[in-house]
Amino acid sequence: MKKLLTIGLGAALFLGGCMADSSSSNNNTEDNENTEEKLEEKVVIYSPHGKDILGQFEKRFEKEHSNVDVQWLDMGSQEVLDRVRSEAKNAQADIWWGAPSVMFDQAKDEGLLAEYKPSYAESLNDSHHDEDWMWTGTSQTPEVILYNTKEVSKEEAPKDWDDLLDEKWKDEIIIRYPLASGTMRTIYSAMIYREDPNDPTKGYEWLKQLDQNTKEYSANPEMMYNKVAKGEGSISVWNMPDTVMLKEEKGYPFEFIIPESGTPVLTEGIAIVKDAPHRKAAEAFYEFVNSKEAAKILAEEHYRIPTRTDVDDLPEWIAETEIKEMDVDWKVFQENEEDWMKYWDENIKNKSKEVKE
Structure with missing residues (x-):
């Protein structure tokens, strides 16, 4: 019997956009431009997660990144894969959020995904991420x-x-x-x-x-x-x-x-689309929806079982459920x-x- 209990210890996930170092008044203009660079004005998400989750995280992300417009399309995971395939020569999506890992493996083999190793990589078991970091698991x-x-x-x-x-x-x-x-x-x-x-x-x-x-x-x-x-x-x-x-x-x-x-027991994942037109915003969104805070929200409000091993105080139905x-x-x-x-x-x-x- 397998107990789906994902607990552990870990450092808090650092989130946020690039911020200027204000400790010195002698920074040159080029340094300030680099550190204060804003994310692109939008990020496009393809996902089967439904309007409740997508709408909630759209608002939360836009509150933290006021200049970014989150745009999402809610569709089945196979429909996402088909659409990403059809747009391979002119990518329209930045993030593919939600699908079984086998679908991401398939997309990887077809050259549809971009490598990205997130800041929380150490909190994931080997079975919950691609070996080349083309996708990471978000939930079980x-x-x-x-x-x-x-x-x-x-x-x-x-x-x-x-x-x-x-x-x-x-x-x-x-x-x-x-x-x-x-x-x-x-x-x-x-x-x-x-x-x-x-x-x-x-x-x-x-x-x-x-x-x-x-x-x-x-x-x-x-x-x-x-x-x-x-x-x-x-x-x-x-x-x-x-x-x-x-x-x-x-x-x-x-x-x-x-x-x-x-x-x-599926591993649901997330990936950045190859040649994503808004790469910086895509990385920020990727990190945001996989933070420890987001994992707890998804577990408590949307009944997702997190893959991160450093999320504590999960709902009882997750901690106590035994699965063969x-x-x-x-x-x-x-x-x-x-x-x-x-x-x-x-x-x-x-x-x-x-x-x-």
């Missing part, structure tokens, strides 16, 4: 089975992945459309991987059976949340932090089951995920329904 995300407590009791709820294939859940499962979601791509790929990473046939068969029980693939997370909350379906698969947030903050009748056989982590070779994930998901989309999605029609 266990995947879970989500259910509507008004429709399904704790005793009845699926206890493991294979339970989702039981006929009693036919047309009770509503799933976020996987191809646009890093969370869902990871869950689906994990189902293939655990069967046999060298031969996806058994995994594809498993997903075919899940498709038979799936009522709908929702276009975005909010649609999935609302439909499950209303009882249009009673079961989904998603991540633990969002499930806790929806229950605590929005009053949704949600609870989660940690699969007994083990679950993939699936043993995953993330390199294998990276190499195969695209093909696995393409096969699912072309050969499995909704095929059981088409046959009946």
